[in-house]
Amino acid sequence: MLPHYDLVYETYGALNADKSNAVLVCHALSGHHHVAGYYADDPKNVGWWDTMIGPGKPIDTDKFFVIGLNNLGGCHGSSGPSSINPATGKPYGASFPVVTVEDWVESQARLADRLGIKQFAAVMGGSLGGMQALQWSLSYPARVRHVLAIACAPHLSAQNIAFNDVARNAILTDPDFHGGNYYEHGVVPTRGLRLARMLGHITYLSDDAMADKFGRALRSGKLGYSYDIEFEIESYLRYQGDKFASYFDANTYLLMTKALDYFDPAREYNDDLNRAFAAARANFLVLSFTTDWRFSPERSRAIVKALLHNRLNVSYGEITSNHGHDSFLMQHEHYHAVMRAYFARIAGEFSA
Amino acid sequence: MSTHDHSSLAAIRPDFAAIASWIPQGASVLDLGCGDGSLLRYLQDARGVRGYGVEISDLNIVTCIQNGVNVIQGDLESGLSGFETDAFDYVVLSQTLQAMRNTEDLMQEILRVGRAGIVSFPNFGYWKNRLCVLRGNMPVSEDLPYQWYDTPNVHLCTLHDFEAFCHGHKVHILERRVMTGDSEVRLLPNLLGSTAVYRFKREA
Numbered sequence: 001m002l003p004h005y006d007l008v009y010e011t012y013g014a015l016n017a018d019k020s021n022a023v024l025v026c027h028a029l030s031g032h033h034h035v036a037g038y039y040a041d042d043p044k045n046v047g048w049w050d051t052m053i054g055p056g057k058p059i060d061t062d063k064f065f066v067i068g069l070n071n072l073g074g075c076h077g078s079s080g081p082s083s084i085n086p087a088t089g090k091p092y093g094a095s096f097p098v099v100t101v102e103d104w105v106e107s108q109a110r111l112a113d114r115l116g117i118k119q120f121a122a123v124m125g126g127s128l129g130g131m132q133a134l135q136w137s138l139s140y141p142a143r144v145r146h147v148l149a150i151a152c153a154p155h156l157s158a159q160n161i162a163f164n165d166v167a168r169n170a171i172l173t174d175p176d177f178h179g180g181n182y183y184e185h186g187v188v189p190t191r192g193l194r195l196a197r198m199l200g201h202i203t204y205l206s207d208d209a210m211a212d213k214f215g216r217a218l219r220s221g222k223l224g225y226s227y228d229i230e231f232e233i234e235s236y237l238r239y240q241g242d243k244f245a246s247y248f249d250a251n252t253y254l255l256m257t258k259a260l261d262y263f264d265p266a267r268e269y270n271d272d273l274n275r276a277f278a279a280a281r282a283n284f285l286v287l288s289f290t291t292d293w294r295f296s297p298e299r300s301r302a303i304v305k306a307l308l309h310n311r312l313n314v315s316y317g318e319i320t321s322n323h324g325h326d327s328f329l330m331q332h333e334h335y336h337a338v339m340r341a342y343f344a345r346i347a348g349e350f351s352a
Numbered sequence: 353m354s355t356h357d358h359s360s361l362a363a364i365r366p367d368f369a370a371i372a373s374w375i376p377q378g379a380s381v382l383d384l385g386c387g388d389g390s391l392l393r394y395l396q397d398a399r400g401v402r403g404y405g406v407e408i409s410d411l412n413i414v415t416c417i418q419n420g421v422n423v424i425q426g427d428l429e430s431g432l433s434g435f436e437t438d439a440f441d442y443v444v445l446s447q448t449l450q451a452m453r454n455t456e457d458l459m460q461e462i463l464r465v466g467r468a469g470i471v472s473f474p475n476f477g478y479w480k481n482r483l484c485v486l487r488g489n490m491p492v493s494e495d496l497p498y499q500w501y502d503t504p505n506v507h508l509c510t511l512h513d514f515e516a517f518c519h520g521h522k523v524h525i526l527e528r529r530v531m532t533g534d535s536e537v538r539l540l541p542n543l544l545g546s547t548a549v550y551r552f553k554r555e556a
Contacts, residue, residue: 313422345420
């Protein structure tokens with residue numbers, strides 16, 4: 001469908017002589033290639049997983065060669081709906097093909113080929129990123145030694161798809177959407193995109209975390225009996241929505257949520273996840289978070305069960321955290337201790 | 353990475369030596385309440401077993417990973433629903449039976465998930481324990497290192513009790529080893545043994 005495409009990526013640390021220390025970090029819905037560290041000319045732009053990755057951090061870039069990329073269809077430099085289609089000289093817009101988790105893994109494997117990496121020490125990710133890590137073990141069983149699937153699920157539930165569809169509808173029904181070709185009209189479906197993000201954001205937090213952070217606190221201290229911002233939570237969500245809509249591409253949001261909805265490795269095996277994982281050879285670390293109701297611990301346990309069925313090496317941790325789905329991005333002592341221990345074990349398998 | 357030779361492992365936990373001697377090369381093992389994973393680590397190194405541990409404690413999850421042992425975080429009290437029937441050659445429960453609330457359910461689960469089970473527990477019938485009770489106090493010892501008010505041991509039993517339980521629950525005992533410290537006890541085991549290890553399977 002696409003004659004060619006660009007992928008933008010960043011690397012941290014050094015690839016060792018036998019190219020056995022490479023770690024691929026797959027991003028989630030709104031992530032990108034800037035995983036760790038900051039730029040010399042932009043010290044405030046810190047990578048989205050900087051707490052986890054860097055010199056002396058759980059994924060120690062003094063030992064590992066870490067790669068972050070922006071997935072195909074993204075809006076941070078890789079080819080996506082907002083990129084110029086060379087055939088027309090205009091942005092792809094609605095004509096950009098739907099991509100799946102399998103497509104991403106395919107494109108990531110091509111990137112690995114370019115970098116001369118035959119086998120990753122680890123492929124990892126949280127949420128949608130975890131799905132890509134799982135898919136690696138199925139698409140390229142011999143090319144990945146360890147798979148880390150964090151706050152992940154073997155497929156989305158009906159409730160999850162429903163949330164995604166409401167988010168998509170917010171974008172699709174925005175008058176500024178223009179069937180996906182809003183670029184030509186010089187507008188952006190900001191209202192739809194910010195609603196989508198506000199909804200998503202609610203589902204990434206736990207009830208408790210929201211109660212702790214905002215409760216029923218009022219901005220002005222008293223009720224105004226109007227539809228303006230009154231409660232702190234409203235202010236927070238609108239701020240998050242506005243911020244997101246100012247830099248993220250609506251078509252990419254649609255595409256990413258569809259990739260989430262479609263991911264279901266058991267589908268071609270009569271919904272039998274055990275059979276789906278029969279091809280896998282990697283060692284696995286599966287982690288979930290107690291208050292994550294969007295990708296609940298039960299979903300992670302289903303992955304573990306299928307891995308156990310196939311007699312694969314797997315460890316599973318259920319991290320006690322009150323930050324909901326977003327926990328996987330947070331600084332958390334025990335979570336980071338688990339990751340540090342696991343990566344120390346991986347580092348013991350290759351020579352520097 | 354820590355490696356244990358057989359004798360040092362036996363010195364730390366006498367029941368481990370008996371358990372290890374019963375598990376054949378290359379067996380699949382599920383260790384319930386695996387702690388820091390040292391038994392599994394030993395079985396992996398010495399017997400080449402394919403092993404998994406189940407642990408509830410966060411700290412032990414980290415230690416198991418450091419020890420190179422597969423570990424699944426979970427609560428044994430909620431059963432073994434994450435494991436398939438007949439998934440393992442052996443399911444091991446070492447020094448944990450006495451701390452389980454749902455003892456009957458767990459014993460059935462062990463024999464559902466494993467083709468055989470191995471259980472070790474402190475013998476409440478050991479003469480020193482009896483003497484303590486005779487003197488009017490709950491026993492506190494190396495095997496039972498808790499006070500009555502902070503003990504996790506809610507289901508203490510003697511060898512006789514456990515064997516009667518097995519008889520009544522269609523559990524067929526294959527082998528028994530009774531120890532005090534690291535020496536085996538053959539004479540009057542229910543009186544002279546401080547720790548018991550049993551190997552058992554489902555009654556045909």
